[in-house]
Amino acid sequence: xxxxxxxxxxxxxxxxxxxxxxxxxxxxxxxxxxxxxxxxxxxxxxxxxxxxxxxxxxxxxxxxxxxxxxxxxxxxxxxxxxxxxxxxxxxxxxxxxxxxxxxxxxxxxxxxxxxxxxxxxxxxxxxxxxxxxxxxxxxxxxxxxxxxxxxxxxxxxxxxxxxxxxxxxxxxxxxxxxxxxxxxxxxxxxxxxxxxxxxxxxxxxxxxxxxxxxxxxxxxxxxxxxxxxxxxxxxxxxxxxxxxxxxxxxxxxxxxxxxxxxxxxxxxxxxxxxxxxxxxxxxxxxxxxxxxxxxxxxxxxxxxxxxxxxxxxxxxxxxxxxxxxxxxxxxxxxxxxxxxxxxxxxxxxxxxxxxxxxxxxxxxxxxxxxxxxxxxxxxxxxxxxxxxxxxxxxxxxxxxxxxxxxxxxxxxxxxxxxxxxxxxxxxxxxxxxxxxxxxxxxxxxxxxxxxxxxxxxxxxxxxxxxxxxxxxxxxxxxxxxxxxxxxxxxxxxxxxxxxxxxxxxxxxxxxxxxxxxxxxxxxxxx
Amino acid sequence: xxxxxxxxxxxxxxxxxxxxxxxxxxxxxxxxxxxxxxxxxxxxxxxxxxxxxxxxxxxxxxxxxxxxxxxxxxxxxxxxxxxxxxxxxxxxxxxxxxxxxxxxxxxxxxxxxxxxxxxxxxxxxxxxxxxxxxxxxxxxxxxxxxxxxxxxxxxxxxxxxxxxxxxxxxxxxxxxxxxxxxxxxxxxxxxxx
Numbered sequence: 259x260x261x262x263x264x265x266x267x268x269x270x271x272x273x274x275x276x277x278x279x280x281x282x283x284x285x286x287x288x289x290x291x292x293x294x295x296x297x298x299x300x301x302x303x304x305x306x307x308x309x310x311x312x313x314x315x316x317x318x319x320x321x322x323x324x325x326x327x328x329x330x331x332x333x334x335x336x337x338x339x340x341x342x343x344x345x346x347x348x349x350x351x352x353x354x355x356x357x358x359x360x361x362x363x364x365x366x367x368x369x370x371x372x373x374x375x376x377x378x379x380x381x382x383x384x385x386x387x388x389x390x391x392x393x394x395x396x397x398x399x400x401x402x403x404x405x406x407x408x409x410x411x412x413x414x415x416x417x418x419x420x421x422x423x424x425x426x427x428x429x430x431x432x433x434x435x436x437x438x439x440x441x442x443x444x445x446x447x448x449x450x451x452x453x454x455x456x457x458x459x460x461x462x463x464x465x466x467x468x469x470x471x472x473x474x475x476x477x478x479x480x481x482x483x484x485x486x487x488x489x490x491x492x493x494x495x496x497x498x499x500x501x502x503x504x505x506x507x508x509x510x511x512x513x514x515x516x517x518x519x520x521x522x523x524x525x526x527x528x529x530x531x532x533x534x535x536x537x538x539x540x541x542x543x544x545x546x547x548x549x550x551x552x553x554x555x556x557x558x559x560x561x562x563x564x565x566x567x568x569x570x571x572x573x574x575x576x577x578x579x580x581x582x583x584x585x586x587x588x589x590x591x592x593x594x595x596x597x598x599x600x601x602x603x604x605x606x607x608x609x610x611x612x613x614x615x616x617x618x619x620x621x622x623x624x625x626x627x628x629x630x631x632x633x634x635x636x637x638x639x640x641x642x643x644x645x646x647x648x649x650x651x652x653x654x655x656x657x658x659x660x661x662x663x664x665x666x667x668x669x670x671x672x673x674x675x676x677x678x679x680x681x682x683x684x685x686x687x688x689x690x691x692x693x694x695x696x697x698x699x700x701x702x703x704x705x706x707x708x709x710x711x712x713x714x715x716x717x718x719x720x721x722x723x724x725x726x727x728x729x730x731x732x733x734x735x736x737x738x739x740x741x742x743x744x745x746x747x748x749x750x751x752x753x754x755x756x757x758x759x760x761x762x763x764x765x766x767x768x769x770x771x772x773x774x775x776x777x778x779x780x781x782x783x784x
Numbered sequence: 785x786x787x788x789x790x791x792x793x794x795x796x797x798x799x800x801x802x803x804x805x806x807x808x809x810x811x812x813x814x815x816x817x818x819x820x821x822x823x824x825x826x827x828x829x830x831x832x833x834x835x836x837x838x839x840x841x842x843x844x845x846x847x848x849x850x851x852x853x854x855x856x857x858x859x860x861x862x863x864x865x866x867x868x869x870x871x872x873x874x875x876x877x878x879x880x881x882x883x884x885x886x887x888x889x890x891x892x893x894x895x896x897x898x899x900x901x902x903x904x905x906x907x908x909x910x911x912x913x914x915x916x917x918x919x920x921x922x923x924x925x926x927x928x929x930x931x932x933x934x935x936x937x938x939x940x941x942x943x944x945x946x947x948x949x950x951x952x953x954x955x956x957x958x959x960x961x962x963x964x965x966x967x968x969x970x971x972x973x974x975x976x977x
Contacts, residue, residue, distance in 0.1 A: 418972060420971045577955065577974075579955065582957075582970065582971045616942065625938075627860040629862050638955060
């Protein structure tokens with residue numbers, strides 16, 4: 259960590275940011291560029307592209323968040339992945355290290371789901387306190403920052419189609435789909451001081467050459483270079499502390515040597531992804547906040563969303579070699595707009611997403627075996643693969659809660675991730691799989707194998723934005739209703755999931771939040 | 785060059801030859817796992833080395849248990865063109881694990897014993913000597929919910945398919961950044977659509 263500024267633990271003028279991913283990393287840089295001093299506490303290690311291997315299992319074991327978690331509720335994960343409800347990264351850069359790179363915007367109605375869908379029985383649907391119009395300028399800034407290929411904001415040409423893209427697109431057009439997109443935050447040309455994509459195909463194992471955007475090698479080092487930011491990896495935050503007036507004033511964490519440290523803070527921003535962020539607030543309960551910090555609404559940890567998802571592989575009549583090239587192939591967007599004639603509210607993307615052989619063997623049919631299984635896997639090089647990504651509805655009972663007795667290696671209660679999908683969610687995934695089958699068979703696929711969803715990589719909603727304090731945790735700025743100098747800066751702010759992968763929206767919100775925080779600090783409002 | 789079952793005209797796509805090739809060096813290297821690691825050797829030719837390898841590799845679990853685990857592994861994931869060596873390599877680590885951990889030793893030992901008991905009851909011979917795959921699979925289905933089955937099945941998912949030597953036989957090329965990715969190696973050359 260040479261060459262970065264170091265702040266004293268007693269320096270109470272700093273903004274403390276928990277997490278260095280899409281939210282935390284972006285926020286740190288945006289604040290730093292505006293002269294705001296920050297300490298970034300990252301629970302994970304500081305891996306760099308030198309540590310990346312083109313090897314699915316090696317990287318899974320190296321960078322995934324594998325601290326004990328428990329899956330509960332009606333979703334199949336309770337049986338199939340009982341200790342891996344979510345698949346996120348523990349490391350500097352957070353999940354931007356392993357994300358697929360697809361950068362999609364929300365639609366207009368995604369911010370007004372309660373108004374648009376009405377009250378839905380069994381769901382806790384709510385409008386965001388912001389609109390698409392308000393976020394649009396920040397989407398432009400995010401697309402430019404991240405280098406989204408094919409976007410006007412970046413000026414980058416689209417990523418060149420690979421074989422996997424072509425197979426999916428051909429089938430999609432045959433069944434009448436027209437809106438086939440591929441907004442990829444990966445350099446189709448040299449951009450931002452980083453090389454062009456070489457179609458390596460191990461995007462989800464960390465981009466070896468830095469062509470795919472990640473805060474690890476963009477926002478974080480740039481933030482440090484201003485002299486306004488100190489990054490402390492291997493710093494697991496245990497608790498946010500507050501003064502007698504309920505103002506956050508410090509962050510207690512365990513450092514890389516196992517020592518407890520207390521960093522004083524002027525402002526605290528939490529961006530630990532949607533399981534750790536609410537968990538931290540719950541673990542910060544006190545006399546003044548008996549149900550968890552900033553939790554007078556009871557909504558901290560609730561309304562957990564992770565998209566209605568499913569997957570499938572199709573075996574084609576010729577070789578595809580889906581692993582050759584950028585991991586995201588064609589993305590069919592025709593089913594995203596609202597159309598209740600299909601029998602559900604919301605919509606979904608069909609996202610071509612390549613799996614390599616080891617993951618295909620593990621996820622095609624968990625627990626599967628025998629000749630049926632083996633014969634499918636023998637046709638691996640003829641496969642295309644889809645990830646159905648659909649909107650899932652907020653439900654109060656879908657939640658992050660603390661185990662009453664079991665503790666992890668830091669002495670913190672193990673989080674329980676409870677999820678039961680709504681009927682609407684199931685209708686979306688069922689529809690998506692039927693449509694994928696159709697478009698695969700349209701180009702002569704001989705077998706289509708539906709797969710259960712893999713562990714949730716999109717985690718949202720557990721500290722949601724709301725206009726009224728009783729309905730959520732934060733306001734339109736991601737500022738906690740109960741604690742004025744506490745902010746949520748990751749996807750746990752999301753009030754609805756939309757069908758879009760969350761990263762672009764997290765980055766846009768972080769850019770906007772930084773502007774707000776910096777202005778409020780200058781005006782001494784914070 | 786196409787895969788045997790593809791009904792397509794010859795084209796310009798960079799297609800991999802998945803047929804296993806005999807690696808002369810490793811074949812001649814002698815006993816142990818290395819000799820049968822990568823090559824496909826006709827079944828008759830491998831019979832002798834199979835028993836030798838099993839005896840060599842299962843000092844703690846015993847040759848009979850080792851042989852049964854190899855048979856069971858292939859029945860779980862039957863790839864007819866895959867040499868026994870891959871299945872042997874996948875279950876061989878159980879022997880060292882059994883030496884270190886009594887729990888593993890009894891789980892596997894008792895699991896095999898139970899499987900053999902069922903085989904003798906139904907077919908008069910232990911599992912590894914049963915001649916019909918369908919009948920062996922039926923027995924495996926009977927024990928599908930047991931911890932023994934789940935361990936062996938679960939471990940094979942990586943034990944088999946995460947073995948780099950196996951990948952070329954499935955048309956998968958593994959690590960790519962060292963070769964400059966696929967931008968110049970046919971990432972977009974599909975020719976049969």
